[in-house]
């Protein structure tokens with residue numbers, strides 16, 4: 001019973017975050033407390049130090065670069081990423097027992113909140129070996145509030161396994177992570193998990209991959225049975241069947257039977273596999289000329305004679321070229337299909353040296369690495385994860401951070417195994433490492449061996465594009481593309497229990513912000529209160545919880561509020577003059593500028609700044625910077641409610657300044673003039689519009705649709721997914737506060753939903769007025 005309740009509480013929490021007040025959520029919390037107690041006895045089971053027949057982390061092999069795989073596991077929430085990772089560690093010999101998400105004892109979900117809630121919150125890196133290959137794997141979260149974790153992992157990975165719930169196919173967040181992988185040009189393979197689940201359908205899942213992800217699935221396996229009847233799979237390339245027989249009480253899936261599929265014993269399955277193989281060969285031949293030539297030349301009469309390794313090599317080429325994605329299946333929970341998936345990772349996903357990076361030749365064999373994640377360790381200070389692209393990293397060495405323009409000392413070098421690490425003497429290109437001692441480096445920073453090596457690389461880069469080999473300023477061009485951080489949509493005030501605790505809270509928030517770039521902290525200029533800005537209700541709740549557990553500070557959160565934006569609807573001009581004498585210096589500056597709405601497809605988060613022809617002489621760099629700082633500063637706080645401004649073009653008509661005027665005075669005058677112009681214009685509030693996807697049974701559909709209509713929701717599509725309906729809608733975020741509770745009561749807890757920012761849309765005038773009055777305390 002407790003197990004059922006536990007699972008229920010996990011599902012409730014996974015659907016979205018939980019409000020502070022309602023009874024249902026308090027009920028969930030009570031269950032969690034029980035659950036925590038029951039977990040106190042749980043031991044970590046990752047092998048450190050070695051126990052019995054379990055491999056030691058120190059025995060990790062160091063193969064040549066061609067046998068390294070840096071991969072990520074990505075999917076919609078709950079598809080089974082952590083369970084699959086857990087099985088991989090077990091089968092590769094690094095854990096003694098199979099961890100279970102529902103029991104809160106998996107290796108990669110090691111944070112207390114992850115274990116309690118049964119969800120992944122932060123990406124975790126583990127390294128293990130499989131048949132002579134070293135696999136550096138990152139398990140990423142599926143919840144949309146932690147999407148930046150996926151983004152920064154994908155930035156440094158060479159390949160990815162997309163995991164699907166075979167009964168649900170492509171779900172909302174799968175689309176998001178798929179697009180992220182597209183952006184980073186990551187070759188991937190698909191794993192249809194949960195083949196044992198009621199409603200699991202291989203054909204349905206493959207169709208949804210084809211239709212929703214607009215990609216070409218290559219069927220390299222077929223399941224033997226589905227749902228309760230699922231017992232194994234057939235390798236379409238080799239025509240072998242792989243069956244997991246329940247062998248002992250353990251039934252851990254380590255032992256399986258692999259033998260050729262015989263037409264005599266399985267005539268129907270044999271025919272289906274043969275047809276699938278023939279279709280696969282044709283499909284791959286269409287995508288790969290070398291393979292087409294081979295097939296047409298030697299095997300056109302009989303595809304059966306085509307050697308499996310030739311087909312595998314061709315599949316590998318089309319996967320690396322991202323022309324198609326191989327599809328595999330299994331059930332991680334029921335211990336079926338994970339070993340063939342590991343084989344597929346080594347066989348079809350690229351080695352680091354098979355990815356092309358245009359910056360690599362600039363460094364020759366010098367160090368070039370990207371910092372992609374920071375963890376704060378109370379004893380050791382910041383731990384910085386780096387991906388090494390070229391050269392070798394050694395502890396006790398100085399490195400140069402190009403973004404921060406500083407040299408830092410790396411005291412120790414570690415290999416990450418979820419929350420454990422082992423010290424290593426060096427690590428070469430193509431790997432992922434954890435460093436101790438880098439105090440300035442943050443997510444997205446480029447790390448090289450020295451300033452001199454950065455200058456040398458800049459010269460090589462300059463020569464390549466025909467620029468004159470130049471000075472150190474060229475070094476800026478070497479900064480690797482960082483990690484895109486989405487803008488937060490929620491915010492709330494946070495207060496310490498007493499003023500004396502404010503410095504501790506500030507320190508905690510500084511450390512948390514270094515770890516999590518999607519968390520923004522600012523000070524309200526009017527009230528002086530600290531404001532937390534996050535990606536969603538769950539994100540803010542987790543941060544609140546971490547401050548308490550990890551830093552021992554009990555804080556109070558104000559009500560959650562929506563992060564609106566502001567824009568203007570017409571063009572206006574403004575002038576301003578600042579004339580001040582400070583000491584014996586006269587600071588005098590006059591500005592004339594105009595603002596107008598931006599009309600373009602993509603939103604302008606930063607202002608587009610234009611200079612008219614009156615600026616005949618190019619402005620000095622520092623004066624230009626001072627002007628732009630002033631404009632950017634006023635862009636942060638709009639004239640209506642102080643929310644950031646977007647979609648505005650700024651035109652500078654003139655600027656005159658006394659020779660003694662300081663740069664901050666120029667910025668201050670520009671900023672004041674901008675504020676005047678924005679105030680003068682007709683103003684518009686923009687609100688976050690969310691993509692909402694609800695999976696609900698037919699019985700509860702009407703109730704859910706009726707409720708959505710009252711939330712200003714517009715239904716875009718109602719799809720059928722096995723026995724359920726999937727409602728796709730767009731709804732203003734303001735209408736979605738506490739939605740998990742409402743949906744739970746409408747559907748007796750049977751529906752789930754995901755919410756993701758779509759865009760900012762203009763509020764209609766009545767709603768804008770109501771909001772303005774509410775904020776000014778008039779209603």
Ligand SMILES: Nc1nc2c(ncn2[C@@H]2O[C@H](COP(=O)(O)OP(=O)(O)OP(=O)(O)O)[C@@H](O)[C@H]2O)c(=O)[nH]1
Nearest residue numbers: 077078079080081082083119120142194331332333
């Ligand atoms: N029936 C079935 N359930 C599975 C399977 N794999 C995982 N599950 C269950 O699905 C739930 C989610 O599993 P996780 O491994 O946490 O999924 P996840 O994708 O890592 O979840 P997030 O990281 O929180 O997005 C758990 O209850 C698992 O026990 C499977 O193969 N079959």
